[in-house]
Amino acid sequence: MAGxxxxxxxxxxxxxxxxxxxxxxWQARLGRFYLGWRSFSKNPLAVIGLAIVLLLxxxxxxxxxxxxxxxxxxxxxxxxxxLPPSETFWLGTDDQARDIFSRIVYGSxxxxxxVLLVSIIATPIGLLVGTISGYLGGWVDTVLMRITxxxxxxxxLVLALAFVAALGPGIENAVIxxxxxxxxxxxxxxxxxxxxxxxxxxxxAVKLQGASTPRIIxxxxxxxxxxxxxxxxxxxxxxxxxxxAGLGFLxxxxxxxxxxxxxxxxxxxxxxxxxxxxAAMPGIAIFVxxxxxxxxxxxxxxxxxxxxxx
Amino acid sequence: xASSIANGSGGRDALRFYLTKIVQFVLVLATTLLxxxxxxxxxxxxxxxxxxxxxxxxxxxxxxxxxxRQELGLDLPLIQxxxxxxxxxxxxxxxxxxxxxxxxMVDIANAFPATFELATLGTLIGTLIGIPLGVLAxxxxxxxxxQFVRFIGLAGYSIPxxxxxxxxxxxxxxxxxxxAGPGRIDVTYSYLYTPVTGIVLVDTAMQGQWDAFWxxxxxxxxxxxxxxxxxxxxxxRMTRSFMLNELAQEYVIAAxxxxxxxxxxIWKHALRNAAVPLVTVIAxxxxxxxxxxxxxxxxxxxxxxGQYITNSLQNADMNAVLGGTLAIGTVFVLLNLVSDLLYRxxxxxxx
Numbered sequence: 001m002a003g004x005x006x007x008x009x010x011x012x013x014x015x016x017x018x019x020x021x022x023x024x025x026w027q028a029r030l031g032r033f034y035l036g037w038r039s040f041s042k043n044p045l046a047v048i049g050l051a052i053v054l055l056l057x058x059x060x061x062x063x064x065x066x067x068x069x070x071x072x073x074x075x076x077x078x079x080x081x082x083l084p085p086s087e088t089f090w091l092g093t094d095d096q097a098r099d100i101f102s103r104i105v106y107g108s109x110x111x112x113x114x115v116l117l118v119s120i121i122a123t124p125i126g127l128l129v130g131t132i133s134g135y136l137g138g139w140v141d142t143v144l145m146r147i148t149x150x151x152x153x154x155x156x157l158v159l160a161l162a163f164v165a166a167l168g169p170g171i172e173n174a175v176i177x178x179x180x181x182x183x184x185x186x187x188x189x190x191x192x193x194x195x196x197x198x199x200x201x202x203x204x205a206v207k208l209q210g211a212s213t214p215r216i217i218x219x220x221x222x223x224x225x226x227x228x229x230x231x232x233x234x235x236x237x238x239x240x241x242x243x244x245a246g247l248g249f250l251x252x253x254x255x256x257x258x259x260x261x262x263x264x265x266x267x268x269x270x271x272x273x274x275x276x277x278x279a280a281m282p283g284i285a286i287f288v289x290x291x292x293x294x295x296x297x298x299x300x301x302x303x304x305x306x307x308x309x310x
Numbered sequence: 311x312a313s314s315i316a317n318g319s320g321g322r323d324a325l326r327f328y329l330t331k332i333v334q335f336v337l338v339l340a341t342t343l344l345x346x347x348x349x350x351x352x353x354x355x356x357x358x359x360x361x362x363x364x365x366x367x368x369x370x371x372x373x374x375x376x377x378x379r380q381e382l383g384l385d386l387p388l389i390q391x392x393x394x395x396x397x398x399x400x401x402x403x404x405x406x407x408x409x410x411x412x413x414x415m416v417d418i419a420n421a422f423p424a425t426f427e428l429a430t431l432g433t434l435i436g437t438l439i440g441i442p443l444g445v446l447a448x449x450x451x452x453x454x455x456x457q458f459v460r461f462i463g464l465a466g467y468s469i470p471x472x473x474x475x476x477x478x479x480x481x482x483x484x485x486x487x488x489x490a491g492p493g494r495i496d497v498t499y500s501y502l503y504t505p506v507t508g509i510v511l512v513d514t515a516m517q518g519q520w521d522a523f524w525x526x527x528x529x530x531x532x533x534x535x536x537x538x539x540x541x542x543x544x545x546x547r548m549t550r551s552f553m554l555n556e557l558a559q560e561y562v563i564a565a566x567x568x569x570x571x572x573x574x575x576i577w578k579h580a581l582r583n584a585a586v587p588l589v590t591v592i593a594x595x596x597x598x599x600x601x602x603x604x605x606x607x608x609x610x611x612x613x614x615x616g617q618y619i620t621n622s623l624q625n626a627d628m629n630a631v632l633g634g635t636l637a638i639g640t641v642f643v644l645l646n647l648v649s650d651l652l653y654r655x656x657x658x659x660x661x
Binding site for chain 2: 149154158162163239245265268287
């Protein structure tokens with residue numbers, strides 16, 4: 001990350017980054033990135049959000065190193081079941097005598113997996129539907145937007161529930177179900193952006209040069225829609241986490257013994273009154289991580305999409 | 311409707327305008343609902359459970375299997391099957407629930423009032439607290455209160471609703487004993503009144519069963535506050551941004567120059583203009599609570615639509631799941647439509 005040291009004196013690389021006449025595309029891109037980072041890092045909440053998300057990624061990467069115990073195999077069922085938080089078990093143990101802290105650490109992998117996979121599936125679908133619909137217009141637009149509206153008409157969790165019911169419970173099916181319910185807003189945004197870009201002069205110029213429609217859509221329209229869609233995806237990530245956790249809580253997401261946070265809360269429900277930590281701890285993890293994504297999304301929106309920041 | 315009268319002159323054009331608008335709305339509604347039915351139909355077709363085997367058992371001879379398949383209409387082309395499904399759906403026939411053996415529609419009609427009661431109370435709480443909070447946050451921009459509202463909003467978008475419900479039960483029911491536990495009403499009271507509207511608070515109050523009424527209140531208070539919080543988080547945040555928008559307008563300066571009191575400027579002039587988009591926001595948050603109700607009802611054992619769907623899910627009762635999904639989807643669409651219509655009715659600029 002660029003930025004922190006010596007902001008006062010414009011050293012060589014800073015002058016290079018901020019140069020008004022960049023010599024290569026790379027320099028221009030890095031310069032834009034640097035400017036964006038400067039305004040992003042002025043927002044303390046956004047930086048906290050970024051820190052939380054980075055922490056999540058690190059924890060997921062180094063789960064084996066961080067977790068002191070196995071997330072699946074518990075300890076002694078006679079003596080180590082449902083222990084309160086202590087020095088040996090930082091967040092207590094659950095009904096299978098498993099260390100809750102270790103389970104939460106490993107659970108971060110599942111959370112990250114779900115968020116990444118859903119965004120990777122849903123973003124291209126939304127972009128494709130939105131740009132094609134907006135650029136072509138006419139009946140294609142009508143049909144695609146009607147389909148989008150139909151998917152928007154279902155409450156997200158309820159539609160995901162129905163899909164999981166049909167596909168069968170499991171983490172992969174939960175990902176598919178959430179992805180199917182996530183793309184419509186992205187399509188809407190991409191369409192709105194495309195409608196503005198479509199009539200601009202540079203598109204007309206490209207058209208006169210003889211570029212084909214797919215080339216214009218993929219090469220010229222889509223890249224320009226990307227930033228607002230990405231902002232929306234980031235803002236949605238907290239929602240994706242919450243939906244996945246909700247499915248897990250209902251027993252439709254990751255199946256036991258996998259340490260999915262929502263499913264862990266569901267287990268803790270049986271021991272709520274006397275062993276509150278079993279349900280409380282994974283819930284706090286969900287809260288912190290979705291808060292992180294929300295803060296990051298807000299910050300990114302202010303940087304990438306100044307129109308929406310009010 | 312009211313506006314066409316207000317227009318006076320050109321009433322006929324206005325009427326024509328509204329008629330085309332209404333036709334458009336009906337068309338949009340029809341295609342959306344058709345789409346909803348199609349989606350649930352397709353979901354029902356990809357179920358890995360073979361409905362024929364579920365009926366005849368997996369050791370049935372081939373001709374019995376084939377006969378049952380024909381009786382269920384599964385040998386027909388997909389489009390024909392959809393047509394039959396659609397015709398049944400229009401008349402409210404979604405088949406019988408395996409779990410309760412009632413027609414799905416009857417189950418839905420029984421469960422809906424409970425969800426309606428909870429979501430309405432939640433929206434009421436969210437609106438009554440959320441709007442003043444949002445207005446104050448906008449007026450005192452950057453103050454401690456503003457930060458507080460911002461925090462409430464962020465937390466509302468980040469806390470898992472089912473977890474907050476469990477923690478609420480732990481604190482207010484198990485530890486403090488301030489409210490009653492899961493369920494709608496204690497069994498001892500449930501025979502004291504006859505369900506008329508299906509809304510317990512209304513039924514008990516109408517029949518003068520005040521003990522039962524207060525018991526129902528202590529049951530609903532926690533889940534309603536929970537849903538209210540999530541609606542408040544959304545409503546206060548939107549109110550704040552609408553109010554900031556309005557307070558920057560010139561008519562606010564004009565009102566101040568005229569010497570109106572600050573109270574009047576804020577609550578009468580600015581809020582009145584912010585109220586138009588707020589109606590949409592409230593309708594949307596109402597629709598969102600339907601979604602939140604799936605998880606909340608599971609946590610609080612609330613016998614509404616959400617719990618009906620999850621219970622049926624756990625028993626692979628597809629008729630009930632799809633019927634319930636379609637019911638929630640329809641209410642969702644209608645609420646969106648109502649909010650859209652209200653917006654057009656209230657905001658003269660959209661005419």
